[in-house]
Amino acid sequence: xxxxxxxxxxxxxxxxxxxxxxVSDNDVVLVDYYADWCGPCKMLEPTVEEIAEETDxxxxxxxxxxxxxxAQEQGIRSVPTxxxxxNGDQAKxxxxxxxxxxxxxxxxxxxx
Numbered sequence: 002x003x004x005x006x007x008x009x010x011x012x013x014x015x016x017x018x019x020x021x022x023x024v025s026d027n028d029v030v031l032v033d034y035y036a037d038w039c040g041p042c043k044m045l046e047p048t049v050e051e052i053a054e055e056t057d058x059x060x061x062x063x064x065x066x067x068x069x070x071x072a073q074e075q076g077i078r079s080v081p082t083x084x085x086x087x088n089g090d091q092a093k094x095x096x097x098x099x100x101x102x103x104x105x106x107x108x109x110x111x112x113x
Contacts, residue, residue, distance in 0.1 A: 009053060009054050010050065010053050010054070010060075011033065011049060011050060011053045011060040011061065011062045012059065012060070012061050012062070013061075013062050013064070014032070014061050014062065014063045014068065014071075016068070016071070017068070017070070017071045017074065020032070020061065020063065020071065023059060023061055024061075024086045024089055025089045026059075027058075027059035027086075028057075028087065028088060028112070029056075029057065029058040029059070029085070029086070029087055029108055029111045029112050030058060030059045030060075030061060030085070030086040030087075031049070031052060031058050031059070031060045031061070031083060031084075031085055031086075031104070031108065032061045032062075032063060032083065032084040032085075032086070033045070033049050033060070033061065033062045033063070033081060033082075033083055034063045034065055034072060034075070034077045034080055034081060034082040034083070034084070035062060035063070035064060035065065035080050035081050036064065036065050036066050036080050037064070037066065038066075039080045039081065041080070041081055041097060041098045042080050042081045044098050045081050045098050045099070048099070048101045048104065049062070051101060052101065052104055052105060052108070055105070056105060056108050056109075056112075057112065058108045058111075058112070065077060065080055079096055079097075081096070081097065081098065082094060082095070082096050083095050083096075083099065083104070085107055085108070085111060087111040092111055093107055093111075095107075
């Protein structure tokens with residue numbers, strides 16, 4: 002399918018419609034739900050940026066304070082929460098700081 006709007010770096014989601022469009026336009030998508038005040042989110046940020054640069058997955062970031070309604074619709078109760086999509090469908094969700102290798106492994110599994 003198509004590549005994310007900003008190849009090699011995370012794309013900041015601007016609305017629920019924007020999220021839907023990006024999820025349906027890309028084969029494998031990682032969505033990082035975060036908040037600026039969240040310490041663990043800041044710890045995870047370099048990992049998410051590296052994944053955007055090093056994998057073919059579209060990497061999206063959702064600020065839960067800016068998009069509270071979207072976060073509620075997605076059932077986000079804590080941050081960071083990472084959702085993985087494959088061909089438009091949510092395939093997995095993980096909560097909290099994760100090891101880069103584990104996240105890349107999930108993306109690789111969804112890509113094959």
